[in-house]
Amino acid sequence: SIGVTDVATALGLPTSTSHRLLDLLRGAGFVERDAAQRRYRPGLQFLRVAHLVTQNTSFALLCQPALDRLTAETGETALYCEYLPDHPPDAHMAAYAAKSDSPHSLRYRITLFKPAPVECAASGLAILSFLPPHIRASVSRTPRASPLTGKRLSSSALARLIETTRRQGFAFSSGVILPDSVGIAVPIRMSEERPIGSLTLTIPLSRFVKAKLKSYVALLTEEARLLSTARLS
Numbered sequence: 001s002i003g004v005t006d007v008a009t010a011l012g013l014p015t016s017t018s019h020r021l022l023d024l025l026r027g028a029g030f031v032e033r034d035a036a037q038r039r040y041r042p043g044l045q046f047l048r049v050a051h052l053v054t055q056n057t058s059f060a061l062l063c064q065p066a067l068d069r070l071t072a073e074t075g076e077t078a079l080y081c082e083y084l085p086d087h088p089p090d091a092h093m094a095a096y097a098a099k100s101d102s103p104h105s106l107r108y109r110i111t112l113f114k115p116a117p118v119e120c121a122a123s124g125l126a127i128l129s130f131l132p133p134h135i136r137a138s139v140s141r142t143p144r145a146s147p148l149t150g151k152r153l154s155s156s157a158l159a160r161l162i163e164t165t166r167r168q169g170f171a172f173s174s175g176v177i178l179p180d181s182v183g184i185a186v187p188i189r190m191s192e193e194r195p196i197g198s199l200t201l202t203i204p205l206s207r208f209v210k211a212k213l214k215s216y217v218a219l220l221t222e223e224a225r226l227l228s229t230a231r232l233s
Contacts, residue, residue: 001034001037001039001040001041002039002040002041003038003039003040004018004019004022004038004040007021007022007040022040025043026040026043028045029043029044029045029046029085029086030042030043030045030046031043031046032044044190044194044196059082059097059196059197060080060082060097060098061098062227063080063097063098063199063227064098064100066078066080066199066223066226066227067079067080067098067099067100067199068100069223070100070199070201070219070220070223071100071101071102071103073219074201074216074219075102075103075104076102076104076201076202076203076207077099077100077101077102077107077108077110077201077202077203078099078100078199078200078201078202079096079098079099079100079110079123079199079200079201079202080096080097080098080099080188080197080198080199080200081094081095081096081097081123081124081126081127081185081197081198081199081200082094082095082096082097082196082197083118083127083194083195083196083197084115092117092118092119092128092131092135092138092139093115093116093117093118094115094116094117094118094123094124094127094197094198095112095113095114095115095116096110096111096112096113096114096123097112097113097197098112099112104204104207106204106206106207107204108178108181108202108204110202116147116177117143117144117145117147118139119139119140119143119144119153119158120144120146120147120176120177121146121173121176121177121183121185122170122171122172122173122176122183122184122185122198122200123171123183123185123198123200124198125161125162125165125171125173125185126165126170126171126185126186126187126195126198126200127187127195127197127198128162129161129162129165129166129171129187130166130187130189130194130195131194131195132194135194136162139158140155140158140159140162141155142155143155143157143158146176146177147177148175148176148177148178148179149175149176169186169217169221170184170185170186170217170220170221171183171184171185171186171198172184172213174205175205178202180204180205180206181202181203181204181205182202182203182204182205182208183200183201183202183203184200184201184203184213184216184217184220185198185199185200185201185220186198186199186217186220186221186224187224188224188227188228189224189228190228198224199220199223199224199227200220201216201220
């Protein structure tokens with residue numbers, strides 16, 4: 001992390017100009033500010049752009065081998081859900097951006113690139129639960145309706161789900177976006193401040209075995225860790 005004076009010195013600019021530019025970059029997500037120390041570090045958008053430039057491809061495409069491994073290991077549909085903080089601004093939406101379909105005849109037809117509120121279903125909840133406190137609080141104040149049922153959680157119920165997800169390290173939902181389905185998701189975190197998205201297993205309720213939950217979470221967590229540290233095969 002660096003301070004405003006460091007930036008001003010390095011660029012040969014007045015401190016006031018450097019501060020204004022840093023605020024513009026922070027507003028766009030390219031830098032993050034430590035309010036306590038008044039210092040700046042690379043933000044999520046910078047990390048994402050840098051990753052795309054160095055890999056010369058999309059992050060969703062980079063996730064595909066991980067999704068294929070998850071489906072091969074579990075026999076279930078694996079999904080990469082991407083956080084869309086600016087679609088539209090401050091709406092906090094998420095959308096499935098990549099998938100690996102289950103080989104079973106009984107499986108769900110997943111629509112990619114269709115935004116949904118980040119508080120809906122395990123895939124979004126795994127993202128929301130690890131966003132900064134002010135975003136968690138803002139979304140929890142006015143939860144939005146499920147795209148499937150039209151029902152919405154109360155503020156207190158959503159807050160409890162967030163705390164449970166943070167404590168467990170994974171999110172769990174049933175029948176929120178897809179009927180008669182179970183979703184298990186973990187965050188992909190490329191920055192300490194917030195996740196970039198989540199990895200999810202979607203399983204028909206009739207095929208879900210609760211005793212397998214721990215192994216599902218372990219598989220998801222390991223793949224998310226590899227993606228977060230860019231150790232991709």
